[in-house]
Amino acid sequence: xxxxxxxxxxxxxxxxxxxxxxxxxxxxxxxxxxxxxxxxxxxxxxxxxxxxxxxxxxxxxxxxxxxxxxxxxxxxxxxxxxxxxxxxxxxxxxxxxxxxxxxxxxxxxxxx
Amino acid sequence: xxxxxxxxxxxxxxxxxxxxxxxxxxxxxxxxxxxxxxxxxxxxxxxxxxxxxxxxxxxxxxxxxxxxxxxxxxxxxxxxxxxxxxxxxxxxxxxxxxxxxxxxxxxxxxx
Numbered sequence: 001x002x003x004x005x006x007x008x009x010x011x012x013x014x015x016x017x018x019x020x021x022x023x024x025x026x027x028x029x030x031x032x033x034x035x036x037x038x039x040x041x042x043x044x045x046x047x048x049x050x051x052x053x054x055x056x057x058x059x060x061x062x063x064x065x066x067x068x069x070x071x072x073x074x075x076x077x078x079x080x081x082x083x084x085x086x087x088x089x090x091x092x093x094x095x096x097x098x099x100x101x102x103x104x105x106x107x108x109x110x111x112x
Numbered sequence: 113x114x115x116x117x118x119x120x121x122x123x124x125x126x127x128x129x130x131x132x133x134x135x136x137x138x139x140x141x142x143x144x145x146x147x148x149x150x151x152x153x154x155x156x157x158x159x160x161x162x163x164x165x166x167x168x169x170x171x172x173x174x175x176x177x178x179x180x181x182x183x184x185x186x187x188x189x190x191x192x193x194x195x196x197x198x199x200x201x202x203x204x205x206x207x208x209x210x211x212x213x214x215x216x217x218x219x220x221x222x223x
Contacts, residue, residue: 033211041150041200043213056209090155098144098206103156 003027004104006091012110013081020077021107023091031055032074033092033101034066043090049074050097081111114139114207118214125193125221133188133217135177135203143205145186147177150200150216159201162186173197193221 004025013019025032033056034046048056049068063079074091091104119134137143147159160171167179177188186203198221203214 041216041218043156043202043216045210045212048209058210092156097209100146100158100161101211102158103148105155 004091004093004102006089006104006107008107009105010108010110012112014112015081015083017081018077018079019081019109020075021089021091021109023074023076023104025072025091025093025102025104027093027095027102029093029095029102030071031094031097031099032068032071033094034074034076035090035092035103037088037090037106039087047074047076048097055097078109081109083111085109086111114205114212116203116205116212116214118201118203118217120217121215122218123220125219127195127221127223128192129221131188131190131193131197131219133201133203133219135186135188135214136184137186137203137205137212138184139205139207145177145179146204146211147171147175147186147188148202148204148213150202152199156202159188193219195221195223197221 007022031050033048037043047066052068065077068074088106090106092101094101115138117136145162148156150156159175160169162169162179170176201217
């Protein structure tokens with residue numbers, strides 16, 4: 001049973017396109033996150049939702065918009081994709097804030 | 113702002129060698145600390161965590177870490193590494209609501 005799942009696993013697209021990444025967790029956790037991992041493996045928080053409420057919104061271009069339709073899902077929509085958006089995007093969840101986070105398998109986004 | 117530093121960027125060891133990876137955090141208050149591992153092409157998995165109590169924490173796969181408050185450190189250790197330990201290792205600490213990651217240490221273990 002997959003705890004945190006993401007789709008798609010790979011996403012290759014042209015500059016200027018709009019794309020979405022979906023995340024689902026079946027752990028019953030209250031808090032979900034989006035991270036970006038760059039080519040040097042550096043991980044940075046982008047957004048966090050707690051019980052469908054946005055609690056962390058880092059300095060991320062407003063082309064990125066998260067949406068949490070319910071506690072188990074957190075999607076990421078990206079408008080007008082740029083070359084610099086190429087990275088691996090990880091979704092994660094935790095039971096509550098400050099607890100250990102469980103990560104999804106990642107979505108490798110390549111913008112051409 | 114809180115930061116997490118990992119001083120070893122790339123470590124190369126032979127099998128059966130002992131491992132110690134350094135991690136320092138900058139926040140002086142109560143901290144929740146973690147070590148995660150990322151095997152090639154995979155997602156992050158939790159190795160161990162420290163919230164409070166015994167400063168010597170045991171994790172999965174024979175890893176352990178020691179929290180030393182006076183040194184703001186949470187170093188990861190393993191007495192004898194295996195080829196399968198080849199991976200990227202991340203130290204992390206909570207700063208209010210955010211989990212701040214170190215820059216990672218790439219460990220390569222040769223048979």
